[in-house]
Amino acid sequence: MLKRFKLLFIIYFISSAAFGTEYNYIDGVKTISLKELPQYADGVQLEGGWIYQKKLRADQKYANVSIVWDLPFNGLEASEAFSHGNEKFRESRITKYNEHQAIHLMASLARYYLKETKPGQKTVFLFYMGKNSSINYFDIIERVLKKYDPTLIFERTDDSGTKLGILRDQEGRSMEFITHYCWLSSKSFQDASTVVGFSWNGGFNPKYQSGDAIIPTQFIDIAKRGKKFSILFLEDQYPIKNDFQEHLSEFIRSQDPKIAELVNQEFTSENPSKKDHRACLFSEKDFHQNATLLGTWEIFEPTTWANQVVIPD
Incomplete structure (x- = not known):
């Protein structure tokens, strides 16, 4: 089957070059152009829902919030968003990205899900x-939440791997902060009742702006195959049960304006053009809900990906 698939592609590219025609199908295999991907998904996120799909048990809750970083089809590619000099936060270079509000969301999520954790359990x-x-984000969250509630205890983890530290309250609840900079096994989550994932995405939806908050509830994997084509696994799209989507209204009601105030006091962007950016209370309309995101293991940039996308049966 694989040899036949490769042969079809060779035939396709030869015939296209020879006759200058564009095909929507290759012997029944549907193809689209890269610029048509926004018809299938609202954005693209590294690894997609891999943690939820492969690493968690059915009895574990998963909450995922994804912030729009780059806008691949609207003039801001990942290489520009990722490029940085000596800034602590890469996002400081993206003028429209409100760093205060993103940090406010992280701190508020940590507070909310710590309170939702049962005494004696871990998130x-x-x-x-x-x-x-x-580490930089963990530092600012620690400063904000310590001033918000001095009874909270932060313990730094002396670990050269993925663990950053643990947050504990007086009632025996705990939250472990880890980073996904390298491969994570199921052991990283085995003792957790809930996993809260904070991620970034490339926004496809024309309504999205850099810094917008996305709540994904479905993923579709896409794989880059060299310079010739990529494959969109449309038939293998999978939903995720996103706990944050299910409890968004409760999260909104539980907000404390003091956290936004503390973020504004404790954080200053390294970008002078953001001097007027501030954290403020969220409303439900601040979240793009029930979004579909593509999942990929490669940085997505239209200028470096092949124009041809295959959708196999």
């Missing part, structure tokens, strides 16, 4: 980012 807060960035 894992997972940063989908490199270790240095994860």
Whole structure:
């Protein structure tokens, strides 16, 4: 089957080059152009729902919030968003990205899910980012929440791997902060009742702006196959039971404006053009709900991906 598939592609590219025609199907195999991907998904996220799908048990809750970083089809590619000099936070270079509000969301999520954890149980807060960035965000969350509630205890983890630290309250609840800068096994989550994932995505939806919050409830995997084509596994799309989507209204009602105030006091962007950015209370309309995201293991940039996308049966 694989040899036949490769042969079909050779025939397709030869015939296209020779006759200048564009095909929607290759012997029954549907193909689309890369620019048509926004018809199938609202954005793209590294690894997609891999943690939920492969690493968690059925009895574990999963909450995923994904912030729009780059806009691949609207003039802001990942290489520009990722490029940075000596800034602690790469996002500081993206002018429209409100760093205060993103940090406010992280701290509020940590507070909310710690309170939702039963005494004696543990929640894992997972940063989908490199270790240095994860440490920097953990630092600011620690400063904000310590001032918000001085009874909270933060314990730093002396670990060269993925663990950053643990947050504990007086009633025996705990939250372990880890970074997803390298391969994670199921052991990273085995003692957790809930896993809270904070990630970034490339926004496809024309309504999205850099810094917007997305709540994904479905993923479709896409794989890059060199410079010739990529494969969109449309038939293998899978839903996720996103606990944050299910409890968004409760999260909104439980907000405390003091956390936003503390973020504004404790954090200053390294980008002077963001001097007017502030954290403020969230409303439900601040979240793009029930989103579909593509999942990939490669940085997605239209200028580096082949234009041809195959949708196999």
